[in-house]
Amino acid sequence: MTGPATSGFSRRRALAVAGAGVGLAGVAAAGGALAGRSVQGEGGPAAQPGGAVAFTGAHQAGIVTPAQDRLHFVAFDVITKDRARLVAMLQAWTAAAARMTAGRDAGEIGAVNGVPEAPPDDTGEALGLPPSGLTLTVGFGPSLFDGRFGLRDRRPAALADLPRFPGDALDPAISGGDLCVQACAHDPQVAVHAVRNLARIGMGVVSVRWSQLGFGRTSSTSVDQATPRNLFGFKDGTANLKAEEPDLLRDHLWVQPGDGPEWMTGGSYLVTRKIRMIIETWDRTSLREQEAIVGRTKGSGAPLSGGGEFDEPDFALQSEGAPVIAEVAHVRLAHPSSNNGARMLRRGYNFVDGSDGLGRLDAGLFFIAYQRDPRTAFVPVQQQLARHDVMNEYLRHVSSGLFAVPPGVTGGDDFWGAALLA
């Protein structure tokens, strides 16, 4: 089977060709790409929904970046014991990530280095699509610090294995991982394309351990974002850490000098939990009961103690001899005042993974939280919730992940994990 000779073409040339057939938005985005669209630094917001988020900076993008609408999260096992191959892959990943977050292909899509029989260096399904706010954020799991790569003495103390929590129903096959990549974008095809091309580049070095799509962000990470709703129908993440709070981010989000190994300064620790919601049971619960469990109203998201969504809950308020916000209400148990001031930056997503074979949708929350030290943030908060939260009747934690997310790359020869591995 032969066709006419195929000359190599770049995503830019493909974009120019595709531009003739796409709608106005696509043409404008392609034009912007060709003109070298300006981007904002350090994960700041893209100028427009289709625009690009800067890849380089002191911190990785995708953490305080205003939460995009869609997620593709992937965890990898490293299948080589050759440290040099791991380093080479991380270098290739970094270069491809810089290209893809700018709205370019992962590499040449046509004949590679003049070899017409080579596979393309980009898989093509994002040809013609704008950058769509894509961010790619890498993390290193505890298992990477076993004996394979000589990293045993570089493991941060804060990357301590999570304890088992009451009620955990974790499936090891969709938990853990040596490496993770969080891909967020406003277009799921762009996020999927990025993960798929990183997996392609890593062939022979890494193997996909598990992956998760999320379709609706459940937290705001900027004061400019409206608070979204989770699949219980409630606003979620009202009291989240936000990009506009630098003092809180310093204290609760970013690893500070002296906190632990120097290679993590400017980084953060990531906890993921896949939380199945038993929505059919929840849906048979009265509105009054739902609101009592959460501690907020379903409509506006205001605390049951009164005021608006962003007013602080009044946990002392009593009515007829009982606290208006119950002792075991979710908002009380998760509140910093109940957890020695613990704060996290959450950026989770709703998921539906088909059905469960028992006549129910397999749906819930893919919880994502970044923090300066899980030992004083996620761990104590989850211990409290796992023990007391009435909401647990409607929840099941089925996967868990913990990752050290290094600081951002600075450009030049820098690459993901350079300070750890170079």
Added chain:
Amino acid sequence: MTGPATSGFSRRRALAVAGAGVGLAGVAAAGGALAGRSVQGEGGPAAQPGGAVAFTGAHQAGIVTPAQDRLHFVAFDVITKDRARLVAMLQAWTAAAARMTAGRDAGEIGAVNGVPEAPPDDTGEALGLPPSGLTLTVGFGPSLFDGRFGLRDRRPAALADLPRFPGDALDPAISGGDLCVQACAHDPQVAVHAVRNLARIGMGVVSVRWSQLGFGRTSSTSVDQATPRNLFGFKDGTANLKAEEPDLLRDHLWVQPGDGPEWMTGGSYLVTRKIRMIIETWDRTSLREQEAIVGRTKGSGAPLSGGGEFDEPDFALQSEGAPVIAEVAHVRLAHPSSNNGARMLRRGYNFVDGSDGLGRLDAGLFFIAYQRDPRTAFVPVQQQLARHDVMNEYLRHVSSGLFAVPPGVTGGDDFWGAALLA
């Protein structure tokens, strides 16, 4: 546990409250909803991405409606043998679908009929979201016409069980179903909300058999839409039936008077196939080979015989004694000229369902096609493809569905399936 008394509130009131906190687009959409936004008839395009598509009409919406970006498809088993309960559920579904496609809640979210302890009649996760082009399209599977509901003699001849095709690797647990609902929208949260609320309304009458999320449309159903790309990175559905071709739609899409049972006139037959793509193997194939298998270029989507994307392939063109478009190229095998003129309206979606436990993404195409009669459309085309298409090396059909999609509802007391069941 008690909170302050919760008064019932409609999605409209909730929208008005939420409007204070949402961005400009949300406010504009909410304002539009309150003002009674006009909608176009018979599945025509929504005036804006957040707008509403008309629910009533001669045909169901969601077929020739310009393909929205996101899909939630669900198949149900009927678990009652009581025909009256099935009819009552379809009536309730129709009313809820009319509300939700207009951007309203499925029912009251607060105290229901003054009973504060009742569960809400809407689950709440779409509160504050615009209609987002939501369409809900219902279909009846062959198994509904067994003895349970007295429908045995009303089964259309065109709803003949699909034959087994060479290479089929179907999983019965994610195939078939008595009923299906195709929910398409520009916002996946809106599509998921609709399916979830129909499942909630159907509790005790139906049980979710399987469900599938799709994130990127792979076909255009209007000449105004750019051709999207599937996960092989190629443009897909260039030669699709389109809304602007009424003669072709009459001949190939809509059931005509005299075709079969009268209750299907104005309806169509739906075939779904979940097609796993072995993308890791495809990604190791050279660009030249990929293009030869498809019969089109990867960049522009033009036939290998030359011209642009929308030029007809020249199957007779030879080069060096061989056809330029191979005898087994996908574009040739699927072309109407190779299938006695068979045409379908395709509106499939890309999917990624995590990973497969073997280090690979579980990804592919959820194929959806509507046609006047599968016996002269999908069946012969798929028999040809299953036998000869070289692309099969990279594909596996893992689920299959066949449904009779009745005509649209006209308003008033009409409901989904009334002509069949009333």
